[in-house]
Amino acid sequence: MTRQMTGAKMVVQALKDQGVDTVFGYPGGAVLPIYDEIFQQNDIRHILVRHEQGAVHAAEGYARSTGKPGVALVTSGPGATNAVTGLTDALLDSIPIVVLSGQVPTFMIGTDGFQEADTVGITRPCTKHNWLVRETDKLADTIHQAFHVSTSGRPGPTLVDIPKDVQFANGTYVPPTKAATAHYAPQMKGDMEAITDLAELIETAKKPVFYTGGGVINSGPAASQLLRELVEATGFPITSTLMGLGAYPASGDKWIGMLGMHGLYEANMAMHDCDLMICVGARFDDRITGRLDAFSPGSTKVHIDIDPSSVNKVVPVDLPIIGDVGHVLEDLLRIWKTRGRKTDKASVSAWWDEIKTWQARDCLAYQGDDKVIQPQYAMERLEALTKDKDRYVTTEVGQHQMWAAQFLGFEDPGRWMTSGGLGTMGYGLPASVGVQMAHPDSLVVNVAGDASWLMNMQEMGTAVQFRLPVKQFILNNERLGMVRQWQELLHGERYSHSWSESLPDFVKLAEAFGCKGRVVSDPAELDDAIQEMLEYDGPFILDVLVEKHANCFPMIPSGEPHNNMLMGEADTQGAIGSSGATLV
């Protein structure tokens, strides 16, 4: 069946046929025909953001908490350029989103028209793929391809740039089933010989560790289930990157915490001393590896990843397995079980004894205080008062993000939304809007820092307009805390421009946006303040005034290996050498 319709109508039809129920966007001249079509239908909700960056982060939050692609709609020129940060964020964290941008009419392209930008040129390096559609007949097919590419293989952002005349013109609509998507088909099944090799390694390993990442979550809920089954069956310890939290439950007894620069002592020591590292859907990021030439020197490294370019990119591995995590884990479990479910139990038990001595160091311990709220204490209380709720957490970027990762426990995938690869300050608030749209009855908390939160604070307007009861939990130290920490460690305590002197009154700000706020500085009142935030029926800003000079530990200083962590203030003198100082 072929149908004739305008390009603008095609956009809405294609979104419906792709199962899209929510679009985050901002209108403008070059997308008016599409907005006119949105006005005349009720199947797709449009969420008006306050800035296009917010639209893209909201779409990311929506995608990460549902597993479905997020959609953003922006106008040409500045609308598209404002989307660039969000696109790059989604590319680095492998989040499936589709951005539709308006463009000046085809006959004006190249004339420096009003609000014209070379959108496909600008977004080429920050999308998985992008398209400029010059004919209405190709529009529907292209949008379907954009969804296919965005969600297939390693997920990522795609962008479709649609000139205004293409939106007005008539053309033939193509349904998703007829779209030309066959040419892009990443390999899903892993090589069976390699998977058998891995089963063999599992049988003989003495000090194994699972090092898992966002790829497990991207692979779908089945992959997390298979991972849990594999971990339980083998009894091996498991650590995860920032991106992978929740794939294995934090309450599980094989969980040894997050690894990396601000990861747990036991997790990093296990990575350093292991003899078998099974990397599942992670990519040996520099926040994870620390100093490369001293990274886990004695281990056989196995890497399961759907993206061949992730393999051997920074760390040479002994056994690469290219394929979807879910598929590979399923085959691995089957093969390993058929071979007799063997592990070297005595050695693994001794390995656990070693890990337990590291755990006994209690690396997250901090100095309590009854006058000033310590940021770690704030996270502990937030965890205590929300962990039994149907909870989703987003974060901004900085110290608060690391404390959230350290102190909050995630039992399921898709509950933790944070900007990992790009480290985008301003991610958390719009992401919380996107998550709340997808889960209207759940608790959505954005753990924020004062500086990050201000970067996209205009999105409080979105939250209020659409009655999204997002909870903004701001750890306010009047500092750019992580920058301040690095200046302390690296730049002789010269705190160049890392404090905020003219912060707004967050309570008044909340009132100005039409929601509620509260400020708390007394540790004794913190629980009450958190309760008020949770019970309030609407968006809430909780301004938690915390210790201004707290540093985030443990920390692997730049240029150092995993087994050389700073555990507290006493370790910080001369911790970073001159070669480490050039690293970020």
Add this chain to the structure above:
Amino acid sequence: MSALNLKKGSSRKSAYDLRDPNSEVIETHTIACVVDNEAGVLARVIGLFSGRGYNIDSLTVAEIDHLGHRSRITIVTTGTPAVIEQIKAQLGRIVPVHEVHDLTVEGRTVERELALFKVAGTGDKRVEALRLADIFRANVVDSTLESFVFEITGTPEKIEAFAELMRPLGLVEVARTGVAALSRGES
């Protein structure tokens, strides 16, 4: 290096396994990609090289299948074995890229480049240029009383050698196409 016993290269059929992945030796490879001939595809390929800091020594591109709208991009690049592997893997990720071939490791290849040389001069130098062109089987495709344009086809090395000889004889301008390459044999 490995604590556990593992058959090296047991899972990958690439010739990469024959080389030391940690080697710092700089190698030159000729890589051919078959791509959809769509707007921006060349920008995606060269943007990958510039964005990730890889080298392009030469680049040749033209549509090879007009009905299927396929182009072949031939890139000569240099890097350590690990970088060459990354280049191939990254090229493979680009959506309109259908095939990536490392002709340098896939077997014997034939590589050719075409170049045009303008040589100006009179007297003995002019005669000598013509004599050397004959030795190199270069064709004269334009001549005036004081200049020749030679057309020469061959490996990059042969073209380099010809350029060296022409330089003292009045070489004024060179245009080169970059390398086109195919694997030898039937496959």
